[in-house]
Amino acid sequence: MSKNIAIIATSFHEKSMKLMVDDAKKTALEENLHVTAEVWVPGCYEVPLALKRLFISKSIDGAVILGIIEKGETKHGLIMGQVVHDAIVRLELETGKPVGLGILGPEILLKQVPSRAKLYAKKSVLALKAMLTI
Numbered sequence: 490m491s492k493n494i495a496i497i498a499t500s501f502h503e504k505s506m507k508l509m510v511d512d513a514k515k516t517a518l519e520e521n522l523h524v525t526a527e528v529w530v531p532g533c534y535e536v537p538l539a540l541k542r543l544f545i546s547k548s549i550d551g552a553v554i555l556g557i558i559e560k561g562e563t564k565h566g567l568i569m570g571q572v573v574h575d576a577i578v579r580l581e582l583e584t585g586k587p588v589g590l591g592i593l594g595p596e597i598l599l600k601q602v603p604s605r606a607k608l609y610a611k612k613s614v615l616a617l618k619a620m621l622t623i
Contacts, residue, residue, distance in 0.1 A: 492550040492621050495526035495543045499533055499556035505602050509555045509591065512610035517553075520618050525549065533558055533569055533592060537576035544584045551587040551621050553613045557602060558594035570595030589617030 496513055498506045510527065517524050526549060530539050533556045543549050554577065558566045573592070581588050591613030593605055 491521050491523055492618075493523050493525040493548055494617060495528060495549050495552040496524055497528045497530060497536055497539050497543070497552055497554045499531065499536065500529045501532045502557045502559075502599075502602070505557060505606055506555060509606050509610040512607050513553050513555060513591065513614050516611045516614040520614060522614065522618060522621075532556070533573045536573055537580060540577060540580050540588070544580060544586050549586070551589070551617045553589040553591060553610075553617055555610060555613065556592040557597065558592060559602075560594070560596040560598055566595040587617055587620030589613035589615070589620075 494517060496510060498510050500506060514524055526543060528539050528543065530536055536554055536556065540552055540554065543552055558570050560566060577588055577590065591609040593602060593609055597605070
């Protein structure tokens with residue numbers, strides 16, 4: 490049975506994110522998952538609220554989250570990553586709806602993004618599919 494999923498993508502690194510979204514959509518199609526919502530948010534901090542709003546809908550069975558938390562001059566990215574990941578896990582547990590997490594980082598170097606983006610996009614969709622069948 491086919492499942493309806495959402496993709497949430499962060500727009501801060503727009504060029505890389507567009508490639509990740511395209512790869513995620515391609516994998517979803519190959520895996521018989523229907524992307525019925527695509528939501529772009531400014532950055533990773535905004536992901537949990539968008540996810541909560543999507544999960545309110547009975548027509549969304551799960552979501553893929555794509556983003557980048559790069560290494561900066563301070564530990565801001567580490568804190569951001571912890572807060573965002575914690576909120577996502579809480580929403581999964583509260584709603585019983587799974588997430589395929591494709592956030593690169595925290596502390597990824599921008600030069601590392603191209604070699605990881607496609608893999609993370611694909612693996613996040615495959616992880617979501619696996620959890621949708623449990």
